[in-house]
Amino acid sequence: MTNVPAHCLLSFMDHISSPPPLSHASHAPHAWEQEPIAGSPPRLRAQAIGSAVVAPTDITLQAGQCLVVDGPSGAGKTRLLRLLADLDEGQGEAWLDGQARSAMPAPQWRRQVLYQAAEPAWWEATVMAHFPADQHERAVTLAQRLALGEDRLHADLAQLSTGERQRAALVRSLLMQPLVFLLDEPTSALDAANVARVEDLLRDAMSQGMALLLVTHAQEQARRLGNGTLQVVRRSAP
């Protein structure tokens, strides 16, 4: 990734009353918070989340909603997801169901605000070896919904195709039952039928309250899943 300062502008289509300012040169956090539901904080709120690469960004995401992170390659979409997962150093604060990120240990935050990389890494010999024994049953059920047979979960990972590994990574992440799922290019290696299966599974998880931040290059997918778009734009050179 290039070290270009990114300029993020948020257009939360359903909830925006006034257009966001285009300049972040002197940052003043701007709030496009939707009408708060009485008594319940949003599932995810981020205020002035930023780093040397990502310009300060505000996000408000309710349970069951999907925000599509859009922008050209190199704009900092992955960086933004990593920042939200607290995998990269940066400024700003985030809240999960009103609980501040800084007030909880990082691993506890990451289990609930879970980031899945575009090319997920594996460290055991098989997919199944990554899961504790008491989760094997659920893993098989989840995998079947993605047309991934149980034998594939026990096969040597080197034998799996890129698409199979991509679906297996989704199983691994969803087993953690994240409250916010930060998903980077989950279907880049999948055919149409499997894309539909993945979207079905994600929609199910969202109907149970999971919020989704999705990086995708597929416009169709963005339209099918997204409730709004977070536009990450590369800041043009002065």
Next chain:
Amino acid sequence: MTALPLSATDLAMSAILVLVNAVASLALGLQIHRSLLVAALRMVAQLLLVGLALRWILSNQSPWLTALAVLLMIAAAAREVASRSRKPLAGSAGLRISTVVVGTASMLTVALALATALRPDPWYDPRYAIPLMGIVLGSVLNSASIALDAFLTGASSSAAVIEARLALGAGRGQALRAPLMAAIRSGMLPVINQMSAAGIITLPGIMTGQVLAGMDALAAAKYQILLMFILAGASGLAAFGAATLAMLRLTDGRQRLRLDRLRR
């Protein structure tokens, strides 16, 4: 115990072997005669200087002089450990870690040996403290530098796996367990090999030296056994300390992997 004294002629005779090698290198075009001769000259100068310095320190019997010599030896070893990594830490972190590790591991084990098994009078008698420190530092230097290098290269080459585990909510101990264990194991390997080969494949240097210097072979063997245990303890401490401190340095308070803390 008496050693057969060596004369300058004896040394000159053995130096012929090095010259033969240099001539062979010239004849065969191996291009190593130069470095061979330089290394041989360095060795002669260094050992003679150390001999002179040691003779001076031994005749003085001053605890301060002994302490100064020990500190200098530790500093030299720590610098060597820090400079041997292929992927060194940025800034002075590598030097800080190796100073702590080398200092702690060597002083603890030497102090233990002086307080229990050897008990010279006074305990800081440089005749015991300095040679013991020297041999312990050799071992500590080896273990610490191997463990440090193995951890830093291991962690940076498996960054994707470490970050995947962190992203799934693992703590740094869990996410970095594999490179940490591999590094400690690598650091311990030399001393394990040394112990299992001792006496069968190699006759350890100390024992050889003592037998040559006229000590009873069994007494020399007992000394060697004691030393091996001390070395094993020091190596273990050094490997564990170097890898663990490097692990802490390569992560931060929010348990992120901080490869930006490696030198670019």
